[in-house]
Amino acid sequence: SQQGEEDPQALSIQEGENATMNCSYKTSINNLQWYRQNSGRGLVHLILIRSNEREKHSGRLRVTLDTSKKSSSLLITASRAADTASYFCATDPGNMLTFGGGTRLMVKP
Amino acid sequence: DVKVTQSSRYLVKRTGEKVFLECVQDMDHENMFWYRQDPGLGLRLIYFSYDVKMKEKGDIPEGYSVSREKKERFSLILESASTNQTSMYLCASSTSGGPDTQYFGPGTRLTVL
Numbered sequence: 711s712q713q714g715e716e717d718p719q720a721l722s723i724q725e726g727e728n729a730t731m732n733c734s735y736k737t738s739i740n741n742l743q744w745y746r747q748n749s750g751r752g753l754v755h756l757i758l759i760r761s762n763e764r765e766k767h768s769g770r771l772r773v774t775l776d777t778s779k780k781s782s783s784l785l786i787t788a789s790r791a792a793d794t795a796s797y798f799c800a801t802d803p804g805n806m807l808t809f810g811g812g813t814r815l816m817v818k819p
Numbered sequence: 820d821v822k823v824t825q826s827s828r829y830l831v832k833r834t835g836e837k838v839f840l841e842c843v844q845d846m847d848h849e850n851m852f853w854y855r856q857d858p859g860l861g862l863r864l865i866y867f868s869y870d871v872k873m874k875e876k877g878d879i880p881e882g883y884s885v886s887r888e889k890k891e892r893f894s895l896i897l898e899s900a901s902t903n904q905t906s907m908y909l910c911a912s913s914t915s916g917g918p919d920t921q922y923f924g925p926g927t928r929l930t931v932l
Contacts, residue, residue, distance in 0.1 A: 760918075
């Protein structure tokens with residue numbers, strides 16, 4: 711069962727623009743993670759934000775978490791063609807990670 | 820760096836065949852997972868293991884079994900492959916005692932004819 715749902719399902723932007731992806735979830739969580747998947751490959755962990763954190767940065771990535779709204783967003787600033795991939799949120803309610811359906815991001819050069 | 824390897828990137832099998840997918844991790848992780856990924860359905864957990872010889876069913880265990888005889892190796896077995904098991908299979912591992920950050924292998928794209 712999918713705990714997290716990403717929005718939008720697909721996003722197409724020009725290189726240099728910012729990309730924002732959203733994730734909504736249903737139950738209380740210990741932490742929320744974002745993963746990236748290049749076409750036909752495995753997932754790579756990007757960033758983890760704990761339930762008592764509101765914002766976290768890692769390089770060009772900025773993640774926010776609003777536990778009252780049960781939502782998170784991933785912002786990629788100054789996007790590059792190499793950022794083209796699918797991005798998944800994963801929630802950890804305490805027993806098992808549950809992945810959303812993903813956002814497919816295309817960054818056009 | 821954590822490395823998770825899977826025995827094949829691409830595999831083509833016939834209906835009714837027994838299929839073994841192997842996964843090996845080199846970071847002494849306690850937890851290992853098998854997912855399948857299908858368009859529009861995201862990642863679905865098939866089985867996981869939190870210790871040698873231990874296994875737990877995930878969301879979609881039907882038609883699959885697993886084996887974990889050694890800590891570093893987790894095998895997924897399709898006893899009698901069917902066409903609806905055509906999918907991308909992803910293995911992952913994680914350590915116990917902290918946030919469940921999972922490290923994934925490159926995936927095996929299985930086609931059952």
